[in-house]
Amino acid sequence: MAEEGVYQSLEGLLNAKSIAIIGASRDQNKLSGRLLSYIINHGYSGKIYPVNPKEVEIQGLQCYPSIEDVPGPVDLACLMVPAAAIPETLDRCGKCGAKAAIIGASGFAEIGEEGEKIQKGLVDIARRWEMRIAGPNSIGICNFVNNIFASFSMSLDFPKIVVGNISFVSQSGAMGGSMLSRGWERGIGFSRFISSGNEADVQTADYIRFLVKDPNTRVIASFIEGVKNADQFKLAAEEALRAKKPIIAFKNGRTEVGHRAVKSHTGMLAGSYEVYKYFFQQYGVIHVEEISELFNVAWAFATQPLPRGKRVGIVSTSGGGCSIVADECVRFGLEVPDFTPSTEEKLAKIIPSFGAFKNPMDTTAHILAQPGMYRGALQTVLNDDNIDVVVMMLSTIAEPAATKMASDIVDVVKESDKPLVVTWTIAETLASNGMKILRENGIPMYERPESAVYALSKMVWYNQKLKELEM
Numbered sequence: 005m006a007e008e009g010v011y012q013s014l015e016g017l018l019n020a021k022s023i024a025i026i027g028a029s030r031d032q033n034k035l036s037g038r039l040l041s042y043i044i045n046h047g048y049s050g051k052i053y054p055v056n057p058k059e060v061e062i063q064g065l066q067c068y069p070s071i072e073d074v075p076g077p078v079d080l081a082c083l084m085v086p087a088a089a090i091p092e093t094l095d096r097c098g099k100c101g102a103k104a105a106i107i108g109a110s111g112f113a114e115i116g117e118e119g120e121k122i123q124k125g126l127v128d129i130a131r132r133w134e135m136r137i138a139g140p141n142s143i144g145i146c147n148f149v150n151n152i153f154a155s156f157s158m159s160l161d162f163p164k165i166v167v168g169n170i171s172f173v174s175q176s177g178a179m180g181g182s183m184l185s186r187g188w189e190r191g192i193g194f195s196r197f198i199s200s201g202n203e204a205d206v207q208t209a210d211y212i213r214f215l216v217k218d219p220n221t222r223v224i225a226s227f228i229e230g231v232k233n234a235d236q237f238k239l240a241a242e243e244a245l246r247a248k249k250p251i252i253a254f255k256n257g258r259t260e261v262g263h264r265a266v267k268s269h270t271g272m273l274a275g276s277y278e279v280y281k282y283f284f285q286q287y288g289v290i291h292v293e294e295i296s297e298l299f300n301v302a303w304a305f306a307t308q309p310l311p312r313g314k315r316v317g318i319v320s321t322s323g324g325g326c327s328i329v330a331d332e333c334v335r336f337g338l339e340v341p342d343f344t345p346s347t348e349e350k351l352a353k354i355i356p357s358f359g360a361f362k363n364p365m366d367t368t369a370h371i372l373a374q375p376g377m378y379r380g381a382l383q384t385v386l387n388d389d390n391i392d393v394v395v396m397m398l399s400t401i402a403e404p405a406a407t408k409m410a411s412d413i414v415d416v417v418k419e420s421d422k423p424l425v426v427t428w429t430i431a432e433t434l435a436s437n438g439m440k441i442l443r444e445n446g447i448p449m450y451e452r453p454e455s456a457v458y459a460l461s462k463m464v465w466y467n468q469k470l471k472e473l474e475m
């Protein structure tokens with residue numbers, strides 16, 4: 005399908021202007037009731053049509069006995085009925101002109117041959133009516149920019165939804181939802197969350213191709229259990245690379261036991277983990293080995309410019325911290341070069357004589373007495389021609405010094421075109437406002453220095469991939 009075709013065909017699914025909830029419930033402890041409440045409570049501006057023959061009104065909205073009774077056009081039908089009722093319900097939605105459907109029920113390809121046969125029948129129905137399907141076994145789809153919360157994931161109970169430019173596509177709904185809430189807790193912002201489930205119709209590759217054209221998506225993060233069509237995924241990866249929209253992917257099912265778990269969960273054919281790694285490398289997909297690193301890496305890409313090279317300037321309040329970050333740079337293939345003589349001369353006038361004004365630079369605990377000193381030191385390092393990217397390691401900097409330091413970091417970074425990441429090791433309780441300032445100003449912050457350096461190493465790798473594309 006042409007790029008334009010993919011984008012247009014998924015509009016009803018991903019940018020729905022009207023939603024019908026088939027099997028809606030007034031009981032918000034039920035999945036269908038929770039989904040409806042999220043749509044309402046998060047400020048959806050489109051038409052909402054609860055459908056349930058046993059109800060007249062649900063959660064303050066008129067309820068309709070069937071999809072045929074809905075008075076207006078339906079972009080998206082959320083099918084919240086048992087698996088056995090899905091084929092007939094989907095067919096009726098198609099007859100009524102629904103453009104897309106989310107199928108929440110499980111009990112299809114993941115249960116074996118019979119379930120796979122039924123799942124293929126759903127695709128036949130969708131093709132007949134020119135519909136698109138998310139799922140089965142999907143917990144829903146969210147567009148946080150436009151307040152479309154068509155999901156029953158309890159992660160949407162999070163008190164502060166952080167809107168950003170990362171779109172997250174996950175074949176695992178439960179894992180995806182839990183990860184989303186952890187991301188928000190750290191201040192990471194998302195534009196979309198897509199639970200793709202069994203991918204009977206729309207696959208991860210289709211979502212990626214849509215997101216490549218989505219103006220609110222800068223970075224695509226993906227939890228991948230398996231790829232059904234390698235050619236389509238290759239096409240999507242190539243389009244994303246040309247558009248300079250990085251795909252960060254975590255692949256589970258690495259072992260034989262893990263392969264079986266994937267098959268029983270979404271019905272995916274997991275394939276060889278080594279093959280996936282090679283595939284990702286060939287087509288510019290940024291592969292992360294640990295699930296915890298998926299958003300760590302996406303956060304850096306979402307907020308920082310790409311580094312021009314792999315030369316790292318290290319600025320720390322701790323000599324021990326300097327050595328930790330330097331070791332991690334070596335481990336991940338980055339360089340820690342000398343500062344230029346001019347930079348060293350300037351730093352020698354800024355930091356105490358007992359500090360280290362070479363790279364890595366240790367400002368020492370004297371920073372507590374003169375927190376403004378850090379501003380000049382950081383500015384000098386960022387301006388060094390030998391440095392492409394800066395890692396700042398803050399240790400026991402607590403309030404009120406934390407607020408002053410964070411504000412200075414934000415001001416200096418705004419004047420630079422080089423990426424910077426922060427690793428801050430103190431308990432957040434002691435530096436809460438300082439950390440809040442960094443998050444709110446788009447500066448990625450990590451507890452573990454290895455996570456900060458790992459994220460930068462992926463940015464360096466990706467930038468090199470882009471250069472190869474231009475050759």
